[in-house]
Amino acid sequence: MAKIERAQKLFLDSLNEKFSGQDIESEKTTFYNFNGVRQSPRKREFMKATEAIEKSRGISMYDPERCHLGGIPMGQRQLMTYQVSQSGVYCEGDDLHFVNNAAMQQFWDDIRRTVIVGMDMAHATLQKRLGKEVTPETINEYLHILNHAMPGAAVVQEHMVETHPGLVDDCYVKVFTGDDELADDIEKQFLIDVNKLFTEDAAEELKKEVGTSMYQAIHIPSIVSRTCDGGTTSRWSAMQIGMSFIAAYRMCAGEAAVADLSYAAKHAGVVQMASILPARRARGPNEPGGIKFGLFGDIIQADRKHPNDPARASLEVVGAGVMLFDQIWLGSYMSGGVGFTQYATAAYTDNILDEFTYYGMDYLKDKYNFDYTAPSPDQILEPTQDLVNDLATEVNLNAMEQYEQFPTMMEDHFGGSQRAGVMAAACGLTCSISTGNSNAGLNGWYLSMLMHKEGWSRLGFFGYDLQDQCGSANSLAMDGDRGLMGELRGPNYPNYAMNVGHQGEYAAIVSGAHYGRGDEFCYSPLVKITFADPSLKFDFSDPRREFARGAIREFMPAGERSLIIPAR
Amino acid sequence: MAYTPQYGPGTSIVAENRRNQMNPNHDLEKIRDVTDEDIVMVLGHRAPGSAYPTAHPPLAEQQEPDCPMRKLVTPTEGAKAGDRVRYVQFADSMFNAPSQPYQRTYAEMYRFRGIDPGTLSGRQIVECRERDLEQYAKLLVETEMFDPALVSMRGATVHGHSLRLSEDGMQFDMLQRCVLSDDGVVKYVKDQIGVPLDREVAVGKPMDEEWLKAHSTIFHSLVGTAYRDDKEYVEYIVRVHTLRTKYGFMPKEE
Incomplete structure (x- = not known):
C-alpha cells in the first residue's frame, strides 16, 4: 500500500452545495438554529398536504412537531439535500424514498413484470406435432395477436371482458434472435435489434450465444404485477401466449397439443428474472x-x-x-x-x-x-x-x-x-x-x-x-x-x-x-438483450439518472389510473 | 501455564490506550467525581434512594436447581438480589473521544462481570443487573474512558457520533441532554432517555485537545493518530483476513 495523489475529488461539489457558505473541512459548526423540520421545503409540503387530508378524512396524520420525540422535531441539525451521483440533480432525502419516487417504482415494476419465453419448443410443437407451417409471416401475425392479447384482450372467445388499453399501455412483447436473416424478416416494431443496441463485437458475441433460437421478451402490465405479484408474470404471460398461438395458428382450443404450448410458456421455455424463495421468505418467482x-x-x-x-x-x-x-x-x-x-x-x-x-x-x-x-x-x-x-x-x-x-x-x-x-x-x-x-x-x-x-x-x-x-x-x-x-x-x-x-x-x-x-x-x-430494449419505461442504461428524474418529478411512470377514477 | 493476554496489536498511542483500557490490571485514571446519586439520576432507571425493583426473589430465598454451572459461577451482587437488568448506553464522538464502541465492549468484557454489551457505530450499550450497572457506569464516567464533551449517555436518539462538533466543542445531541455551562462544566439536564431532571448533574469540565489526542482509542488522520502510520496494526488485520480466507476456502493443514 502507498497513498497516491488524486487532485480531483468528485464529492467536493456536493459538499460545497450541501453545506453552502460553510468551511467543509472544519470540525465545528452550529446546531439547534435551523427552525427544526420547517427548514425543509419537502417537509413543509408534507405538512401542508396533511392539512387537507385531515379535513377530508377527519383522522390525524403527519404531525412532526408534536409526534417526534414528544415535541422535539427533526432538524436540530441541518437537513441536507443530496446530489444523485453524477447526475447533477440535487433533491431532498424524502425524494429518494421509493414511495415518493415514481422512477424507483417503475424500475422494480419493469423487472417484476418481465419474463423471457423461448419460441423454439412452441414452433417445434406446431411444426412436428401438428404439421403447421411456421414462417416469418406467421411469426409476425402471431406477434400482432400477442401484442393485442398480452395487455388483456380476447382473441378466441365470444363475449369476453377486456382491459382498457390506456391502463396497460406499458405492456408489449418483442422478440430477439441470433439469426440475422430471421431478424430481418421480423417487423421492426416487434424486434429487439441486437445489432443496433450493442457494439459490433458485443452484438456478434451475444448473437452467437443466442444462436438461431428466438425468444420473446415479455412485459405484462405494471398494474397487473402490482395488484398481484411477481409470480403472476409468467402465468399471465403464458395464458395470453397460449391463446395467441391458438388464434394465430388456427388451433383447436382444447386439443392436446395446446398443453405442450402451455407447458413451454409456463415452465420449460421460461426464464424468470428471479427464482422462487424458500418458505421462510415466502415469495414466488420474479420477486x-x-x-x-x-x-x-x-x-x-x-x-x-x-x-x-x-x-x-x-x-x-x-x-x-x-x-x-x-x-x-x-x-x-x-x-x-x-x-x-x-x-x-x-x-x-x-x-x-x-x-x-x-x-x-x-x-x-x-x-x-x-x-x-x-x-x-x-x-x-x-x-x-x-x-x-x-x-x-x-x-x-x-x-x-x-x-x-x-x-x-x-x-x-x-x-x-x-x-x-x-x-x-x-x-x-x-x-x-x-x-x-x-x-x-x-x-x-x-x-x-x-x-x-x-x-x-x-x-x-x-x-x-x-x-x-x-x-x-x-x-x-x-x-x-x-x-x-x-x-x-x-x-x-x-x-x-x-x-x-x-x-x-x-x-x-x-x-x-x-x-x-x-x-x-x-x-x-438473454437478460442482457431484453433490458437493452428502449421501449421499456425505465432506461436501464442510466438508473441513477432515472432515479434523479423521479426525485424531481420528471419521470413519467406506467400504471395510469386516472381513466377509471373520478376527475380531481 | 498462565496465559498473558496481549489485548491487541499496534505500536501507536491509540493501540497502547486500547490495551490499557482492556487490561484489568491497568488502573484507569480517575479524573472526576460524580456521586452515586448523580449516576442514578442520569441513568434514569429508578429514583435515587428508592429500593431496587426486582425481577425475581433473592437467590438465597429461592430454590436453586442442582446445576453445576451455578456452583462454578459466583453471582454478582445484583444477581444475588434479583435486580432487574437495565442499561447504560454511550455515544462517543469520532473526534478523539477516549473510548469508542468496540473498545468499550472489549474493555467491559475484561473488566466487568455479568454483562451483555451491544456494539453499533453510533452507540454502545451494556446491560446488566441494576446495582452492578450503577457501579460500572460510575467507573465509566469517572475515569479516563469518559470526556464530558465528547462522550454522552444516551438511551435513545443517539445521533451525533460522526457529526461536526458544536462551536463550544460539544458533541451534537438533538435532545441536548447535557450542556456546557458558563462555568465551563458540562451538566446533564435530562436523563439518558431524555426526561428532564429535577436538578442539574455536573460531570466535570471537557478535557483539552492535547489530553484527548493522548488518550483516544480511535485512529483519525485529521485530529489524532493516522491509522496508516501504525503499520503493525494494519498488517495484523491483513493477516487475520488472509488466514480466515484460506481456512474458509480450503480447511486443511498445508
Whole structure:
C-alpha cells in the first residue's frame, strides 16, 4: 500500500452545495438554529398536504412537531439535500424514498413484470406435432395477436371482458434472435435489434450465444404485477401466449397439443428474472430476493453506455441494486417503514462512493499499470490474495482518510453502516474490476470491513457483526451452503439474507468483474438483450439518472389510473 | 501455564490506550467525581434512594436447581438480589473521544462481570443487573474512558457520533441532554432517555485537545493518530483476513 495523489475529488461539489457558505473541512459548526423540520421545503409540503387530508378524512396524520420525540422535531441539525451521483440533480432525502419516487417504482415494476419465453419448443410443437407451417409471416401475425392479447384482450372467445388499453399501455412483447436473416424478416416494431443496441463485437458475441433460437421478451402490465405479484408474470404471460398461438395458428382450443404450448410458456421455455424463495421468505418467482447478482448485472445496461468505464458501469449497478435490494426488498418486503432508505442512498449520492472507486482505478494504474479505460481479458490481473490485500487496504485507508479530512462528508454519511457499505464497495469494485473475478471482489469487501472496524472501533449496526466479521471465510468458498461463485449468489444467499447495505454492492462487485474484462454479459445473454430494449419505461442504461428524474418529478411512470377514477 | 493476554496489536498511542483500557490490571485514571446519586439520576432507571425493583426473589430465598454451572459461577451482587437488568448506553464522538464502541465492549468484557454489551457505530450499550450497572457506569464516567464533551449517555436518539462538533466543542445531541455551562462544566439536564431532571448533574469540565489526542482509542488522520502510520496494526488485520480466507476456502493443514 502507498497513498497516491488524486487532485480531483468528485464529492467536493456536493459538499460545497450541501453545506453552502460553510468551511467543509472544519470540525465545528452550529446546531439547534435551523427552525427544526420547517427548514425543509419537502417537509413543509408534507405538512401542508396533511392539512387537507385531515379535513377530508377527519383522522390525524403527519404531525412532526408534536409526534417526534414528544415535541422535539427533526432538524436540530441541518437537513441536507443530496446530489444523485453524477447526475447533477440535487433533491431532498424524502425524494429518494421509493414511495415518493415514481422512477424507483417503475424500475422494480419493469423487472417484476418481465419474463423471457423461448419460441423454439412452441414452433417445434406446431411444426412436428401438428404439421403447421411456421414462417416469418406467421411469426409476425402471431406477434400482432400477442401484442393485442398480452395487455388483456380476447382473441378466441365470444363475449369476453377486456382491459382498457390506456391502463396497460406499458405492456408489449418483442422478440430477439441470433439469426440475422430471421431478424430481418421480423417487423421492426416487434424486434429487439441486437445489432443496433450493442457494439459490433458485443452484438456478434451475444448473437452467437443466442444462436438461431428466438425468444420473446415479455412485459405484462405494471398494474397487473402490482395488484398481484411477481409470480403472476409468467402465468399471465403464458395464458395470453397460449391463446395467441391458438388464434394465430388456427388451433383447436382444447386439443392436446395446446398443453405442450402451455407447458413451454409456463415452465420449460421460461426464464424468470428471479427464482422462487424458500418458505421462510415466502415469495414466488420474479420477486427481488430471488434475483441472482449476475443476472442483476445483466439487467443494468450501463456498460453499454459506458463500455470503457467499468467503474462507472458498476457504480450504476450499485445505485440500482441498493435501491431494489435495500430500499424495496429488505426495507419494505422484509421489514417495513422508512429507515432503510438512507442506508442505500449513501451509496449513490454525492459522488462519495464514486470518488473512492476512482481512487482505486487510479491506484491500479499507478501501481499495476492496469488501465481501467480499456477493459479486456488481456490485462486482467491474477487474483492472488496478496493483490486483493494490497488493493483493499489502500482503497480502504484512503476512504477512511477522506472521511476524516472532510468532516462534512462524515456528517453526510452520519451512520457507520453507510460508511461501511461505501468503503467496502469501493474496495470490492477495485478488486473485481481488475481481476475479473467476482469472488476476489467479495474478498476485498471483507478486508475493508475488518480494517474499518479496527480503525474506528465501530462498524455498522448489529447485522454487520453477523455478516461482515465472518465474511472473509466464505468469500472464496465454493462448498455447498456456505460458498458459491459471486454470479450465482443473491439476496437470499445464506449469509447475505438479512443485512441492509450489502446486496446492491455485491451485485455491482459481481458485475464489475465482467465489465472490467469487457464481457458482453455477466450471467445471461438473454437478460442482457431484453433490458437493452428502449421501449421499456425505465432506461436501464442510466438508473441513477432515472432515479434523479423521479426525485424531481420528471419521470413519467406506467400504471395510469386516472381513466377509471373520478376527475380531481 | 498462565496465559498473558496481549489485548491487541499496534505500536501507536491509540493501540497502547486500547490495551490499557482492556487490561484489568491497568488502573484507569480517575479524573472526576460524580456521586452515586448523580449516576442514578442520569441513568434514569429508578429514583435515587428508592429500593431496587426486582425481577425475581433473592437467590438465597429461592430454590436453586442442582446445576453445576451455578456452583462454578459466583453471582454478582445484583444477581444475588434479583435486580432487574437495565442499561447504560454511550455515544462517543469520532473526534478523539477516549473510548469508542468496540473498545468499550472489549474493555467491559475484561473488566466487568455479568454483562451483555451491544456494539453499533453510533452507540454502545451494556446491560446488566441494576446495582452492578450503577457501579460500572460510575467507573465509566469517572475515569479516563469518559470526556464530558465528547462522550454522552444516551438511551435513545443517539445521533451525533460522526457529526461536526458544536462551536463550544460539544458533541451534537438533538435532545441536548447535557450542556456546557458558563462555568465551563458540562451538566446533564435530562436523563439518558431524555426526561428532564429535577436538578442539574455536573460531570466535570471537557478535557483539552492535547489530553484527548493522548488518550483516544480511535485512529483519525485529521485530529489524532493516522491509522496508516501504525503499520503493525494494519498488517495484523491483513493477516487475520488472509488466514480466515484460506481456512474458509480450503480447511486443511498445508
